[in-house]
Amino acid sequence: MPSDASAHPLAQPGGRVRRIFRHLPLPGEREGGLLATLVVLSVLIAFGSHGALFTPVNMDNLLVSAAITAIPAIGMTVVILTGGIDVSTGSMLGLVAAIGGLAFEAHWGLAAVVPVFCLTGAGLGLINAALIIPGRVPPVIATLGTLSIFRMLVFLVTGSNWITEIPPSLTTIFIVTRIGPLPMASVIALLMLALAAFLLARFRVGRHVYAIGNNEEAARLAGIRVRRIKLYAYVLLGLLTGIAALMTLGQSPMVQTSTGEGFELKVIAAVVLGGTELSGGRGTILGTLLGTLIVELVGDGVVLLHIQPFWSGVLLGAIILFSVGAAWRPARSD
Amino acid sequence: MAFVELTGIVKNFGGVRALKGVDLSVELGRTHALLGENGAGKSTLIRILTGAHRPDAGDIRIDGTPRTFRRPQDAQALGIAAVYQEPMVYPHLSVLENIFAGREIANSFGVVQHAAMRRKVAPWLDRLNMPAALLERPMSSLTLGWQQLVMIAQALVQNARVIIFDEPTSILSQAETDRLFAIIGRLRADGRGVVYITHRLDEVPRIADRVTVLTDGRVRGSYPIGKASHEHLLSLMAGRAGQEPVPDTHGLPRPHRAPLAAAGKPAFSPPVLEVRGLTLEGRFRDVSWSIPAGCVTGIYGLVGSGRSEVALSVFGFLRGARGVMLLEGKPIAPRAPAEAIRLGIGYLPEDRKLQGIFASKPLESNLTANALGRFTRPLGRLDFSALAAAARQAMAAYNIKARGEASPIAALSGGNQQKGLFARWAARALKVLILDEPTRGIDVQTKDEIHRFVRGLAVQGLAVIVISSDLPEVLAVSDRVIVMRQGRVAGEWSAEAMTAEAILGAAIGARSEAA
Numbered sequence: 001m002p003s004d005a006s007a008h009p010l011a012q013p014g015g016r017v018r019r020i021f022r023h024l025p026l027p028g029e030r031e032g033g034l035l036a037t038l039v040v041l042s043v044l045i046a047f048g049s050h051g052a053l054f055t056p057v058n059m060d061n062l063l064v065s066a067a068i069t070a071i072p073a074i075g076m077t078v079v080i081l082t083g084g085i086d087v088s089t090g091s092m093l094g095l096v097a098a099i100g101g102l103a104f105e106a107h108w109g110l111a112a113v114v115p116v117f118c119l120t121g122a123g124l125g126l127i128n129a130a131l132i133i134p135g136r137v138p139p140v141i142a143t144l145g146t147l148s149i150f151r152m153l154v155f156l157v158t159g160s161n162w163i164t165e166i167p168p169s170l171t172t173i174f175i176v177t178r179i180g181p182l183p184m185a186s187v188i189a190l191l192m193l194a195l196a197a198f199l200l201a202r203f204r205v206g207r208h209v210y211a212i213g214n215n216e217e218a219a220r221l222a223g224i225r226v227r228r229i230k231l232y233a234y235v236l237l238g239l240l241t242g243i244a245a246l247m248t249l250g251q252s253p254m255v256q257t258s259t260g261e262g263f264e265l266k267v268i269a270a271v272v273l274g275g276t277e278l279s280g281g282r283g284t285i286l287g288t289l290l291g292t293l294i295v296e297l298v299g300d301g302v303v304l305l306h307i308q309p310f311w312s313g314v315l316l317g318a319i320i321l322f323s324v325g326a327a328w329r330p331a332r333s334d
Numbered sequence: 335m336a337f338v339e340l341t342g343i344v345k346n347f348g349g350v351r352a353l354k355g356v357d358l359s360v361e362l363g364r365t366h367a368l369l370g371e372n373g374a375g376k377s378t379l380i381r382i383l384t385g386a387h388r389p390d391a392g393d394i395r396i397d398g399t400p401r402t403f404r405r406p407q408d409a410q411a412l413g414i415a416a417v418y419q420e421p422m423v424y425p426h427l428s429v430l431e432n433i434f435a436g437r438e439i440a441n442s443f444g445v446v447q448h449a450a451m452r453r454k455v456a457p458w459l460d461r462l463n464m465p466a467a468l469l470e471r472p473m474s475s476l477t478l479g480w481q482q483l484v485m486i487a488q489a490l491v492q493n494a495r496v497i498i499f500d501e502p503t504s505i506l507s508q509a510e511t512d513r514l515f516a517i518i519g520r521l522r523a524d525g526r527g528v529v530y531i532t533h534r535l536d537e538v539p540r541i542a543d544r545v546t547v548l549t550d551g552r553v554r555g556s557y558p559i560g561k562a563s564h565e566h567l568l569s570l571m572a573g574r575a576g577q578e579p580v581p582d583t584h585g586l587p588r589p590h591r592a593p594l595a596a597a598g599k600p601a602f603s604p605p606v607l608e609v610r611g612l613t614l615e616g617r618f619r620d621v622s623w624s625i626p627a628g629c630v631t632g633i634y635g636l637v638g639s640g641r642s643e644v645a646l647s648v649f650g651f652l653r654g655a656r657g658v659m660l661l662e663g664k665p666i667a668p669r670a671p672a673e674a675i676r677l678g679i680g681y682l683p684e685d686r687k688l689q690g691i692f693a694s695k696p697l698e699s700n701l702t703a704n705a706l707g708r709f710t711r712p713l714g715r716l717d718f719s720a721l722a723a724a725a726r727q728a729m730a731a732y733n734i735k736a737r738g739e740a741s742p743i744a745a746l747s748g749g750n751q752q753k754g755l756f757a758r759w760a761a762r763a764l765k766v767l768i769l770d771e772p773t774r775g776i777d778v779q780t781k782d783e784i785h786r787f788v789r790g791l792a793v794q795g796l797a798v799i800v801i802s803s804d805l806p807e808v809l810a811v812s813d814r815v816i817v818m819r820q821g822r823v824a825g826e827w828s829a830e831a832m833t834a835e836a837i838l839g840a841a842i843g844a845r846s847e848a849a
Contacts, residue, residue, distance in 0.1 A: 204440045207427075211435045214424030221386070221422065222436030223407045282426040 030275040034290035037319075041294065045301035052304050060183055064175055064251055066296040067189035069263075070289060071244045073270045074196045075125075075237030077288045079139075080271055081200075082230050083213045083280030086128055088143040089241055089267050091150035093260035096120045096245040098154045101163035101255040110169060117242040124150065125238020129231045147264070154257055166253035174250035185247050192240075197285035205229065213280025270295045273320055294319065335398065337362045337527050338383065338414070338496055343392035345378050352378045354551040355392070358529075360496050365518060365528040367542035369535065371571060371636070371805070371838065375551040376531050380498050383529075384416045385409035413495030415488070417502060421481040425474035430455070432473050433488045458490040462517060479510035486517065496527040503537065504638065515541050533636060533842050535567060547571055571842075572805065572834040605660075606797040607679070607766045609648065612657035617643040618821040621657075625766065625799060630792045632812030633801040635841050640821040641801050642684060645768045649681040650674040661765065678765035682755055682772060684801075690755045691743050698725040698739040701757055728757040733783060749780030756787055767791060768799045773807060785811045805834055817841050 046053045053059075072089055079086050100117045108116070124146075131142035174185040182190075200206035211219045212226050220226050248259070274291025276283025295316060302312035336359035345353040353375045360366050370376050381387040383394070385403030394401050396412045403409045424432050430451055431438075439450045452469060459466055462483050473481060482502060489497050499518070503511045518528055518541055530542060538545050539559055546556040547570040554570040555562065607625040612618065618640030625631050635641040647655040650668030659666050661677055668674035671681070683690050692700055702709065702721050709717045709724070725739040732753045736746050743751055752772065759767055769788065773781040788811055792798045802808050808815055815832050817825045817840040825840035 202445050204438045204444045204446055207431060207438055207446055208436070210427055211424050211431075214426055215422060218422035218424065219436065221406045223410075224436045281424065 031284070031286050031290060034274065034287065034294065038290060038294055038297065041297050041301065045297065045304060049301070049304035053301070058300065058304070060175065062296055062300050063186040064183055064247070065299075066292050067183075067185040068244045068247050068251065069266055069270055069296060070189045070292040071192060071247070072237060072241045072263075073267050073274075073288050073292050074192060074285065075233070075240040076267050076271045077274070077276050077283055077285060078196075078200070078209055078233045079237050080276050080278060081209050081213045081280055081283055082233050083216065084132065084139040084230065084233065085268070085278070086125075086143045086234060086237055087140065087264050087268070088124075088128060088146040088150055089237070090260040090263035090265070091147045091154065092121065092124045092238065092241045093245045093248065093263050094154045094255075094258070095124065095150045095157070096242045097249060097255045097259050098157045098163065100242075100245060101166065101249070102157065104167060105163060105165045110167065114246065117246045118239055119242070121242020121245065122235050122239040125235040125241070126231075128238070129234035132234065133227050133230055151261075154259070158255065158257060160257055163255040164253070166249050166255075168253065170246065170250035171253065174247050185250065188243075193285055193289050200285060205232075209233070210281055213282070215281075266295055266299075269316060269320055336360060337397055339393075339395040339398075340379075340383065341393045341395075343379065343382060343389045343394075345375075345382060345387060345389050352551055353382075353389075356548065356551070356553055358383075358546060358553075360527040360529055362495060362527045363522060363525045364543045365522050365530055365541055367538045367545040368529060368531045368548060369533065369538060369545055369567065369571060370548035371533055371803075371842070374548045376548055377500065379548070380416060380500055380529070380531065383409065383498065384414060410492060410494075413493065414498070415492055415494035415496070416498040416500065417482060417485045417489065419500045419502070419504060421478065421485050423473045423481055423484070425472070427473055428470055429473055429476070429484050430469040432484055433469075433491055437492065455487060455491055458487050461490070461520065462487055463513075478505045479507065479513075482506070482514070483517070486521075494526065496529065497521060498529040498531070500531045501533070502530075503532070503534065533571075535564065535571070535842055538567070568839055569835055572838045604663075606662055607648065608658075608660040608663075609644065610658040610660070612644060612647065612655050612659065614643060614647060614652060614655040617652070618655075618818075621818075621821075621823055623816060623823070625797045627765075627797045628792055628795045629813035630788060630798045630800055630811055632808040632815040633799060633818060634805065634808045634815055634837055635803070635818030635824075637803060638820075639818040639841070641818040642770055644818075645681065645770060645799065645801060648674070648766075649679055649768065651681075675762070678763070680759040680762060680764045680767040682759055682767070682769045684770040684774070691751055695743065696740045697729070697734070697736050697743050697746070697754060698722055700743045700754055701725045701728045701739070702761070703758060724761070728754075728761065732757045732760075732787060747780075749776045749784075752776055752784065753780065753787075756784060760787070760791060764796060766797045766799065768801065770801045771803070772800060773802075773804065781807070805838060808837070809834060819843055 042053065072093075076086065076089065096117055099120050100113055103113045103116045128143055128146055131137045131146070132139050135142065137145075174188075175183045177184040179187045200209060208219070208224045208229050211222070211224055212229060216226060245260070249255070270292040271283070271288050272278060272291070273294060274283065274287030274289070276287060298315050298319065299312050302309060302315065338358075338360035340356065340358040343353050343356045343358075344351070356375065356379055358366075358368070358379065368376050368379070378387065382389050382403075385406045385408050388403070394403065396414075401408075401412065424435060427435070430448065433455055434451050439447045439454065441447060452466070455469070456466065459468075464480075464483055464487065468476075468480075473484065476484070482505070486497070502514060506514060518530070522528055522543075530537075532538065542559055544556065544558050545562065545567065547554040547567060549571060555567075604626070605624040606627045607623070609621060609623045612621045621640070621644050623631075623633075623644065633641045633645075643652055646652040648659060648668070650670045650673050653669060661679070666674075666677055668677060668679070674681070692703065698721060702724055706716065709721050711717050722739055728734070729736065729739060734746070734750050734753045734757065736750060743754060746754070756769075756772070772788070773784055776784070785807070788798055788800060792813070800808065800811055809832065812832075813829050815827045815837055816823060817827075817837055819841055820843075824843070825836070827836065
């Protein structure tokens with residue numbers, strides 16, 4: 001029996017400002033911490049690399065790479081918010097790139113190939129959803145299975161050969177074209193992030209995503225279409241992975257059998273680092289954006305500082321352990 | 335006429351009849367208390383009324399029209415809402431979002447309209463004395479009592495005509511209970527029907543207009559308040575155990591204890607196991623048990639009374655209890671079950687599937703899992719033929735029905751699994767054996783057999799503890815009974831003195847005090 005059970009519910013101070021802005025996607029404490037981490041990391045890397053961080057070439061690399069991670073990370077955030085996970089994203093990206101690459105080899109026009117990327121991605125997401133929702137396979141197991149199956153299919157589709165006939169127009173569209181200081185890929189990613197943040201925070205369907213992750217049983221009893229919303233989440237992640245695959249080919253115009261390997265870890269790391277709880281029900285798109293930037297900055301910084309590449313994994317792991325560990329401790333003591 | 339009319343409701347789960355033809359009516363502007371001990375069928379009845387379960391037989395009429403509920407929303411649409419014992423909440427969402435989850439007010443683009451939701455809930459907040467600022471707080475920052483009020487607000491926003499409260503005060507402090515009762519009074523005055531489920535007899539006259547006693551899936555009586563005395567209601571609740579004589583129900587007459595006397599044992603030898611002033615914050619407080627050898631000590635109490643937690647502390651599974659534990663007069667402080675077992679304490683867990691059997695292993699491995707030391711040969715080799723022989727012996731001794739010692743334990747009936755677990759512990763040289771709900775969900779015949787095995791072990795000189803919320807079982811198998819209530823010892827009876835009414839009364843905190 002809690003001794004303070006009859007205490008007034010407003011006994012603890014609640015900030016007025018926080019209350020007013022609650023429904024706007026403004027930084028909370030978690031996001032503030034991430035922003036601080038981002039700034040500190042940037043300063044350290046900028047000094048360590050004697051300013052190489054801010055050269056135009058490096059900034060473009062960083063921003064395009066961040067866009068490619070951030071777009072599927074939106075879908076991953078939604079999937080994890082519902083209490084699920086998808087670890088097949090890397091192989092999925094490779095398979096979409098391979099199938100789309102074949103379309104390029106067959107000299108299909110760009111207007112015909114873009115839907116191929118989107119629909120293939122959505123279709124592969126649907127396969128994951130079918131295994132998890134009607135198939136009742138736990139999400140980690142189901143997508144671990146498709147992670148290796150999709151990778152095998154990359155070998156089958158490409159016959160283990162490289163696909164190099166990627167039109168340079170992709171690079172022109174996503175990287176060379178700029179709006180202000182930003183390459184087009186980053187602009188597209190930012191627009192998608194803003195739309196997703198608004199959908200999750202203010203739309204009925206977004207609130208249902210959070211409700212499912214908080215208490216699936218209660219959500220079902222409240223008449224929320226749990227199965228349908230979970231289906232949307234996996235298909236959305238597939239679709240966004242398809243778009244990321246297209247941008248990847250703009251960044252480096254060839255498909256190898258290893259395209260996308262390990263990409264899923266980067267995406268999941270970005271989401272988890274951004275404060276989305278793996279148990280579901282809690283997390284924001286703004287957090288995911290900041291998480292993505294930190295993940296990319298660490299990867300870039302390791303190159304700029306001439307550290308051996310495997311250290312980027314160690315560093316990223318340490319940052320995740322530190323930030324997730326710090327976020328979990330107070331939750332346990334409530 | 336009554337707004338809700340349930341007639342002849344029957345519900346079976348597997349072979350168990352949870353409800354055996356129950357009638358219940360709820361009138362608007364009245365509070366109807368549903369009284370019964372754990373396992374009486376109260377929760378099942380409520381799940382049927384809220385559409386979470388479908389009855390196997392019987393009629394549901396709402397406002398005179400026969401209805402079938404296919405899912406909870408069907409019942410909600412007709413104005414029936416429930417406030418569950420553990421509030422069904424979304425911890426990371428705000429209070430406002432909790433109230434409207436699944437029923438958000440949104441414009442035609444699907445954008446949620448917080449201002450409109452706040453306006454809609456405002457009049458109900460006044461009614462519940464909830465400050466409006468509460469709406470923006472995350473649900474997880476509220477105490478359980480306030481969360482419960484949020485759930486009431488949710489029912490009111492849905493325009494519920496009938497609100498069901500499932501043991502709402504079990505999680506509340508005294509002040510919160512008083513506040514809840516005032517609110518229930520107001521709901522009733524508003525012309526809503528209230529169903530109030532409880533096992534706390536003393537609450538009933540404070541809030542109810544009518545009381546129905548449910549035991550063992552049947553209605554034992556239904557009275558307007560004031561027409562039935564406290565003592566009468568208590569005896570109805572004890573029903574099964576009090577009115578039907580024990581020997582007939584379980585084939586275990588009290589004289590079953592005769593062998594003890596015949597074996598020439600002193601009635602209560604010095605205690606083998608003793609706990610003194612044991613306290614574990616939030617679980618139990620100042621508990622003293624004295625457990626003698628050669629007899630069965632029954633521990634009776636409702637779920638949540640702390641009975642299993644004390645046992646688990648003795649067994650080294652729960653840690654951090656303050657107080658003294660003595661085994662044969664020597665202080666012990668087991669830090670893990672393995673240590674308790676080495677000291678000679680055995681514990682047969684409450685949940686057979688989760689904590690007892692090794693489901694994917696054959697019967698043989700399950701029977702001998704606790705005694706592998708006896709079958710180990712030099713270099714750690716296991717003597718498989720000796721293992722098989724021991725398993726066959728146990729199967730014969732405990733009448734375990736299976737095709738052979740190699741058949742998987744998961745293929746056996748619950749009763750045979752339980753006998754197997756029992757055999758597992760009996761194979762060890764123990765001083766104290768604790769059995770937690772040893773016959774839950776087991777057919778009457780096997781129950782009987784297990785009771786005989788329990789008595790047999792006691793006769794051999796073991797100190798046996800049987801923890802149970804099945805009152806007839808406690809009466810049938812025990813030489814003495816300790817009653818637990820809300821984390822404390824509420825009374826203690828020897829075989830000659832124990833009656834169903836006294837034990838139940840102490841367990842639920844009724845006025846008639848322990849002898």
